[in-house]
Amino acid sequence: MESSTIEQFQEELQTWKHELSSIKQEIRHFEHELEDMATHKLPHAVLAQIEHFQNLFICHKEVVDTLRHDLPDSHHKVENIFNILRSVKNDSQHALSERMETFKKIFNDVKNEFHHFSSSMSLKLAGV
Numbered sequence: 001m002e003s004s005t006i007e008q009f010q011e012e013l014q015t016w017k018h019e020l021s022s023i024k025q026e027i028r029h030f031e032h033e034l035e036d037m038a039t040h041k042l043p044h045a046v047l048a049q050i051e052h053f054q055n056l057f058i059c060h061k062e063v064v065d066t067l068r069h070d071l072p073d074s075h076h077k078v079e080n081i082f083n084i085l086r087s088v089k090n091d092s093q094h095a096l097s098e099r100m101e102t103f104k105k106i107f108n109d110v111k112n113e114f115h116h117f118s119s120s121m122s123l124k125l126a127g128v
Contacts, residue, residue, distance in 0.1 A: 009082045013071050016100050020068050023107055027057045027064075030114055037121055046124075049117060056110050063103055070096070 034050050034057075042050075072078045081096075 006079060006082050010075075010078055012097075013078065016096075017068065017071055019100070019104070020064050020071075023104075024061060024064050026111070027061055030111075030118075031057055033118055037118075037125070040125055046121070053114055053117065056114075060107055060110065067099060067103060070099075 031054070034053055038047070038050055072081050
């Protein structure tokens with residue numbers, strides 16, 4: 001962050017906003033998949049897995065909303081945050097970046113887990 005410019009910081013913020021929006025759309029898509037699965041007569045164990053993913057997606061949407069709320073929109077707020085981050089010489093300097101990276105890693109793990117579950121369910125439902 002020290003060597004970046006305000007313009008680079010603004011671009012990074014826009015990238016994060018776009019990523020968060022895309023993730024939220026993905027989650028909506030996954031939730032629709034879960035709704036479709038839940039319309040079938042399924043064993044309790046599978047229904048528990050569906051509920052597990054529903055809960056995970058609710059939590060992830062909350063994190064998306066929190067992260068999005070913490071990203072400044074106005075040029076004035078962007079400048080203030082950029083100047084604060086530049087002036088701070090400790091770990092909080094990269095706090096926004098670290099939060100985004102951590103969330104993306106966790107979400108990708110959940111997404112992979114869901115894709116595995118979804119593909120196995122597709123095979124099971126095709127046989128039903």
